[in-house]
Amino acid sequence: MARKEIAVKKYIVTLSDEEREQLTTLIHSGKHPAQKLLKARILLKADASEGGADWSDSQIAAALETSVDTVARTRQRLVEDGFEAALLRKHSPNSARRRIFDGAAEARLIALACSKPPAGRARWTLQLLEEAVVELKIVKRASDNTIGRTLKKTLLPRLRVWLGLGLRRLAEGLLGGKAKAGHRF
Numbered sequence: 001m002a003r004k005e006i007a008v009k010k011y012i013v014t015l016s017d018e019e020r021e022q023l024t025t026l027i028h029s030g031k032h033p034a035q036k037l038l039k040a041r042i043l044l045k046a047d048a049s050e051g052g053a054d055w056s057d058s059q060i061a062a063a064l065e066t067s068v069d070t071v072a073r074t075r076q077r078l079v080e081d082g083f084e085a086a087l088l089r090k091h092s093p094n095s096a097r098r099r100i101f102d103g104a105a106e107a108r109l110i111a112l113a114c115s116k117p118p119a120g121r122a123r124w125t126l127q128l129l130e131e132a133v134v135e136l137k138i139v140k141r142a143s144d145n146t147i148g149r150t151l152k153k154t155l156l157p158r159l160r161v162w163l164g165l166g167l168r169r170l171a172e173g174l175l176g177g178k179a180k181a182g183h184r185f
Contacts (some may be wrong), residue, residue, distance in 0.1 A: 008047075009056075009057070010075075010076075011050055011072070011075040011076045011078070011079040011080075012048050012075075012079070013043055013046040013047050013075050013079070014048055014049040014052075015043065015044075015047045015049055015052060015080055015083075017051065019083055020044065020047065020049075020051060023040045023044050024044070025031055026040050026087075027041060028043075033089075034166055036087050036088070038064060038070075039074050040056070040065060040072045040078055040085060040087060041064055041096065042064065042066070042070070042071050042075075042077060042088075043074065044058055045059070045060045045063065045064070046060060046074075046075055048073065049138075053166075055073075057071040057072055073107075077090075078176070083136050086167060098139075100139055100142050100146055100147070101139065101150050103145075104148055105133075105138050105139055106154060108133075108138045109129070109138060109147065109150060109151070110151070110154060112124075112129065112132055112133065112136070112138075113129060113151055116144075118132075120138070126144035126145075126147050126148050127144050129144070129147050129151075130142055130143065130144045130147055132147050133147065184185055
């Protein structure tokens with residue numbers, strides 16, 4: 001695999017003494033996300049000011065075992081968006097899917113799952129809950145998978161504590177039948 005070599009640096013990193021000290025402290029103290037530490041190390045190596053290392057992108061990439069593109073993007077982010085933005089992970093609000101069950105809808109789902117099952121049924125199944133939440137207009141649409149994840153996240157831990165039951169036994173009761181072997185609860 002050929003490495004990309006950047007001949008001319010488009011974005012020059014010049015850190016103040018205070019910024020350099022802040023990055024050094026960040027690296028050497030406390031717990032921080034790995035991406036943040038990597039970006040701090042990149043900025044210290046790329047620093048072209050008097051006290052900086054002024055390494056090329058390919059040297060930094062090799063030393064820190066990352067890609068040349070990551071180094072270039074970190075440089076660009078520092079120059080265009082500032083010191084703090086260069087360290088933080090860029091988050092797009094469009095990247096995350098909207099939640100189907102907000103707090104109120106989730107509460108109604110839990111209340112429904114805890115209520116008496118329909119006539120002729122011993123317990124609620126995920127498919128029955130799926131049909132019921134749409135019929136009751138709690139949400140416009142939801143899959144049994146979504147309902148299962150929502151209940152697993154909220155209801156199961158609480159019920160386990162309240163009732164003192166094992167999680168597998170509780171899941172079997174809610175999911176209707178035996179829990180699949182190897183399924184994590």
